Amino acid sequence: MAQPVLEFRDVVKRFGTVPAVDGVSFSIQPGEIFTLLGPSGCGKTTTLRLVAGLEEPDDGEILVNGTPLTAPRRGIFVAPDKRQMGMVFQSYAIWPHLTVFENVAFPLRVRGEPSSTLSRRVLQALETVGLAGLEGRGATELSGGQQQRVALARALVYAPAILLLDEPLSNLDAKLREQMRLEIRALQMKFKLTVLYVTHDQAEAMTLSDRMAVVHRGRFEQVGSPAEVYEQPATPFVAEFLGRTISFEGMIAKNHGGCWVDLGAGGARILLDGKKSGSFSGGEKVRLFTRPEDIEILPSAEVAANQVAAKIEQVAYLGDHIDYHVQAAGAFFVLSASKKQRFAVGADIRLKLDCERLTIRSV
Ligand SMILES: Nc1ncnc2c1ncn2[C@@H]1O[C@H](COP(=O)(O)OP(=O)(O)OP(=O)(O)O)[C@@H](O)[C@H]1O
Numbered sequence: 001m002a003q004p005v006l007e008f009r010d011v012v013k014r015f016g017t018v019p020a021v022d023g024v025s026f027s028i029q030p031g032e033i034f035t036l037l038g039p040s041g042c043g044k045t046t047t048l049r050l051v052a053g054l055e056e057p058d059d060g061e062i063l064v065n066g067t068p069l070t071a072p073r074r075g076i077f078v079a080p081d082k083r084q085m086g087m088v089f090q091s092y093a094i095w096p097h098l099t100v101f102e103n104v105a106f107p108l109r110v111r112g113e114p115s116s117t118l119s120r121r122v123l124q125a126l127e128t129v130g131l132a133g134l135e136g137r138g139a140t141e142l143s144g145g146q147q148q149r150v151a152l153a154r155a156l157v158y159a160p161a162i163l164l165l166d167e168p169l170s171n172l173d174a175k176l177r178e179q180m181r182l183e184i185r186a187l188q189m190k191f192k193l194t195v196l197y198v199t200h201d202q203a204e205a206m207t208l209s210d211r212m213a214v215v216h217r218g219r220f221e222q223v224g225s226p227a228e229v230y231e232q233p234a235t236p237f238v239a240e241f242l243g244r245t246i247s248f249e250g251m252i253a254k255n256h257g258g259c260w261v262d263l264g265a266g267g268a269r270i271l272l273d274g275k276k277s278g279s280f281s282g283g284e285k286v287r288l289f290t291r292p293e294d295i296e297i298l299p300s301a302e303v304a305a306n307q308v309a310a311k312i313e314q315v316a317y318l319g320d321h322i323d324y325h326v327q328a329a330g331a332f333f334v335l336s337a338s339k340k341q342r343f344a345v346g347a348d349i350r351l352k353l354d355c356e357r358l359t360i361r362s363v
């Protein structure tokens, strides 16, 4: 594997006694978009500020291209303006009293860029983000989306080693957000940028990231590709945070023929293969987790193995699909279905679970 562009080694940052970043280690490869996804207050912005040098860690080391930028135990701390970082802050932080040109020129001026090349680089950055021709405008005479592009141009203007983006799309409306998401991805691929991206929006993380970390209370719960994290959540927090989860309570039953979870309702039995059943013993109470999209709705009939009897409680017609509010084995949840399959309120149905994709835990 290539030398990582960014590496965290057991980094800790406390505010008072509260650890905002609590012993975090990870690395980002060249040309990768790595996303931190997590709820408000979990330490995402603090992690970015540590990379930029706007916060000093209490412990651990941060390296860029193999060189330590921050290592408190070794007395190393490189000042923010000596780091090759481009940052878009959570609230753009563009200067209202400056023109678009001067906003983007700022990082170059701070670094003493000669005026012979400064203008060309600023105009090139504005061109890259689709703002050519607007350089003379006051920064406040722009739409939210355009201001966001100015912030992006300013972060890109001096070819940073790492681009740090802190919820850069959170102030935009849904449609523009989707468009900018694609544009950022296209820019990143064109210029082979290495990006550390922060969001609390699951869809954004899933569509943008090469790899992502799910962050909870200053710790990385899981790191992996979007598909790995979604399909094999390592902890209940990850499963809950990434999309919807449906859970059933049941009891492990075993005989010489096999192992299954008894859901108690209407004799529903969920068969477990050797791999899943290994660590459980007969009579143990468990909780079974599945994604709504892994459940198939079938018309009423006698339940077979891996099926649960259910009832439709409510029907919501949403134009392109139908949401069924369903009760099954003591649980209430919503299943989306195509319009081809129609059931009325009060209808008895069966749900077929996908045993391959279940997660089971003791309770
Ligand atoms: N300067 C500070 N002084 C004291 N506490 C701070 C400071 N900055 C952050 N914190 C605390 O550290 C924790 C992590 O904050 P951080 O801003 O990194 O969260 P976040 O994940 O970016 O949240 P959000 O999604 O709301 O932006 C929070 O509990 C926050 O209150």
Ligand SMILES: [Mg+2]
Binding pocket: 044, 045, 046, 090, 166
């Ligand atoms: Mg934040």
